[in-house]
Amino acid sequence: MPAPVIELSDVSRTYDEGPPALQDASLVIQPGEAVAILGPSGSGKSTMLNLIAGLDRPDTGTVTVDGTRVDQLNEAELTRLRRTKIGMIFQFFNLLDDLTVVDNIALPAQLAGMGRREAQSRALELLGNLDIKRHAKAYPGRLSGGQRQRVAVARALMNRPPLLLADEPTGALDHASGKDVGRLLNELNADGQTIVVVTHDEALAESCTHRTVRLLDGRISADTTTAARR
Template sequence: MTMPVIELRGVSRRYDDGPPALREASLTVRPGEAVAILGPSGSGKSTLLNLIAGLDRPDTGTVTVDGVRVDQLGEAGSARYRRSKIGMVFQFFNLLDDLTVTDNVVLPARLAGMARGEADRRAAELLEALGIDRHARAYPGRLSGGERQRVAVARALMNRPALLLADEPTGALDTAAGQDVSRLLTALNSEGQTIVMVTHDLALARSCTNRTVRIADGRITEDIPSQAVAPQAVASEAAR
């Protein structure tokens, strides 16, 4: 059987003297799945995402992503892991306004040591594949919300990550732009990209994921796969 992209076993996390943010959570995500993490504010969704991203460590349990024991990494190792294994898309884009679209997209590759020429070629492929190559020399402030989120997705895919993490990716967008990003995520998953998305939006979860995990009070209360999981197809060269 194919090795899971994500494997959490008995993961718990408590902050200060409050109740556990996450309680004995176990979760397995396999290549080609698109998983929506649903739950009210304070349920543990963000904690789960941060543990997978190596931005936080569990008090108990293990976190393994693409063969890496993330819970055992130090600060430098966590940074290398995020550059090589995952791409992250945020609600508010997190683009650098004083850099052009291309410079925003190539940044992760440059930090990982990729030569500028190779990085520029990779960025150009991604921008073309995502339909925003005409904005390559523009600055993010000149783009619409949907276009900025596409730039953020291109940046997240720059280093060909095993896993794409999306934190409320349509939360700052209007309905039309949100539907555009939903279609983009669906297309990426159909090409084989593994996606884990935190969202409050049930319609978004239904439209572009094939599995729903619900969290309440730090516990995984429901894990519902669809009948058809996205195939583990090899992604197109531009989107891998």
């Protein structure tokens, strides 16, 4: 069996004097899985995502992504990890309004050291794959929410990361656009992309993942697998 893409081992995180945001969480996600992390507000979903992405550190336990101990990295190493091993999709897109679509997508590769011409070529390839190449020269503010989220997905895939993290990817979209993003994530997983979707949207989880991890009061309360959706 290949090495896991994500491995959490007895991870806990507490903020200030409150109860644990995440407590004794252990989780293994294998290459090619599509996993939804579900739970109500305050259940620990965002904390888990932030620990996986190296945006936060556990108080106890270990966090490993694609063979790298995330909890042991310094800030510069964490930045490199996120550029090369983790693609992130956010609820509110986080695109740069003063850059064109193609420049937004190419930026992560250029920051990682890829030449501008090669980065632009890769960005245009992704735009074609996601059926939005006609918007390459447009600015994000001229696009619909669904189109902007497709641009954000392309940017997240730019450096061919082994892991794609989606944080409430349909939270800012209308129903039709949300279903479109769900189909897109399903297609990416069908092509072998490992995906973790953090959401409260049961319909999104059902449409694009085949495993559901439920959190309640900072603990994993259920971990269920269904037939993969293709």
